[in-house]
Amino acid sequence: VTLQMQPTRLAADDSDGLLVFSDAGLVAVLVRLSGLHEQAAGQWFLEAGFGELDRHKHAIFPDLHSAQNWIAERIG
Amino acid sequence: VICGSILARSGSLALEGKDGALVPTSPLDRLVRKLESITELTEHERQAVLSLPITTKDFRSDEDIVREGDRPWQCCLLVEGFLCRYKILPDGQRQIQSFHVPGDVPDLQSLHIPVMDHGLATVSPSKAALIPHDAIRDLTHAHPNVADKLWRDTLVDAAIFREWITNVGSREAPARIAHLLCEIFLKLQAVGLTKGNSFDFPITQSEIGDATGLSTVHVNRSIQKLRAEGLIVLEKARCTIEDWKGLKETAMFDPTYLSLKVEADAA
Numbered sequence: 001v002t003l004q005m006q007p008t009r010l011a012a013d014d015s016d017g018l019l020v021f022s023d024a025g026l027v028a029v030l031v032r033l034s035g036l037h038e039q040a041a042g043q044w045f046l047e048a049g050f051g052e053l054d055r056h057k058h059a060i061f062p063d064l065h066s067a068q069n070w071i072a073e074r075i076g
Numbered sequence: 077v078i079c080g081s082i083l084a085r086s087g088s089l090a091l092e093g094k095d096g097a098l099v100p101t102s103p104l105d106r107l108v109r110k111l112e113s114i115t116e117l118t119e120h121e122r123q124a125v126l127s128l129p130i131t132t133k134d135f136r137s138d139e140d141i142v143r144e145g146d147r148p149w150q151c152c153l154l155v156e157g158f159l160c161r162y163k164i165l166p167d168g169q170r171q172i173q174s175f176h177v178p179g180d181v182p183d184l185q186s187l188h189i190p191v192m193d194h195g196l197a198t199v200s201p202s203k204a205a206l207i208p209h210d211a212i213r214d215l216t217h218a219h220p221n222v223a224d225k226l227w228r229d230t231l232v233d234a235a236i237f238r239e240w241i242t243n244v245g246s247r248e249a250p251a252r253i254a255h256l257l258c259e260i261f262l263k264l265q266a267v268g269l270t271k272g273n274s275f276d277f278p279i280t281q282s283e284i285g286d287a288t289g290l291s292t293v294h295v296n297r298s299i300q301k302l303r304a305e306g307l308i309v310l311e312k313a314r315c316t317i318e319d320w321k322g323l324k325e326t327a328m329f330d331p332t333y334l335s336l337k338v339e340a341d342a343a
Binding site for chain 1: 285291292293296297300
């Protein structure tokens with residue numbers, strides 16, 4: 001599976017976002033957790049998932065690489 | 077004001093502690109205090125409850141007291157600490173179904189429903205008084221009015237579940253958490269365990285998430301929002317309600333379902 005990332009800005013405290021596309025379309029919105037989240041700050045949160053990822057709403061990843069792998073495994 | 081009236085009614089059974097909270101002389105005072113927050117007990121009935129045989133036991137944080145599938149032969153009266161009832165789904169997700177404060181007997185239903193359909197665990201280090209079913213059964217047979225009052229307690233318990241269904245199904249994230257805080261505050265206040273508008277709150281964000289169907293990220297965002305709006309301060313396992321009216325409005329909180337005898341309120 002080839003994933004394409006497009007940086008985006010969210011109108012929220014956690015404002016650093018990424019739109020994640022597969023060949024089929026938008027599969028996820030990831031956000032980088034801001035300083036608001038103390039120990040979790042800097043980690044990536046699956047803010048929204050679509051299709052196969054619709055059920056996985058609570059996932060947090062230590063870095064972008066593990067988020068990408070996780071998404072690819074589930075939609076591949 | 078509420079503490080004073082309960083003290084007067086309880087006579088020498090409870091003493092005012094140095095931090096302003098009541099210090100029961102027997103763990104069963106907790107149960108009396110709880111029942112008296114939602115109903116009246118005669119002196120005779122109170123003495124009957126206080127005569128129940130108990131075994132006290134200390135539990136660590138996050139320790140099971142009763143597990144799903146167990147067939148308990150005793151009920152657990154919480155004396156100190158916090159408990160939750162929960163269910164674990166096959167995929168490992170935990171749903172916390174209720175939180176319990178001292179005076180609650182969360183597994184009272186096991187007296188009549190033999191197999192536990194959920195678990196009961198500690199949220200923080202806790203002390204429980206375990207009461208044999210036989211003793212409670214004898215009490216209810218000898219004192220049918222006490223049976224009525226325990227029944228009333230389980231009906232209030234059911235009302236709290238109905239409110240939680242509404243909370244998890246219909247309120248938005250900050251309101252869900254605000255509602256939980258309003259409920260715990262009033263339940264603790266009713267048994268004399270608040271200090272002004274402040275109370276022990278050892279429940280973690282992860283546990284709040286499991287209770288409200290929210291991710292820890294959404295729990296944290298919601299708590300920050302309640303903080304930023306000047307409604308609450310949450311630090312070091314203690315919650316202070318800064319604006320009770322505002323918190324109730326945010327939560328769309330109506331305490332009717334708690335059936336508290338004294339209409340409690342924050343300052």
